[in-house]
Amino acid sequence: MKLAQKRCIPCEGGIPPFGKKQIAKYLPQLPKGWSVIDDKKLRKRFQFKNFVDTMGFVNKIALIAQAEDHHPDMQISYSKVAVELWTHANDGLTENDFILAAKIDQLNV
DSSP states (O other), rough: GGGOOOOOOOOOOOSSOOOHHHHHHHHGGHHHHHHHHTTTTTEEEEOOOOOHHHHHHHHHHHHHHHHOOOOOOOEEEEEEEEEOBBBBTBBBBOOOHHHHHHHHHHHHH
């Protein structure tokens, strides 16, 4: 099953974060542009024509994040959005981060 078709599973801690092997397995399943920061976070920057398009994208992310109960950090400027994902409960990456990244990427048409 593709990542974008999966659902995030609530994480209250106690689950170890992904190691290098798991990250190396999951990262190629994401569209290009996602990078791993310090083996703890996923990051991607998106570019838009204008502020309205930027905010439309951010609002779509908010709806998906709320439905999945997994919320990214976002830095927003006029025509750019930087999205960072990690699982706060274990201060690292889990499958949830890759699932949400795949779902976010489907929005950027």
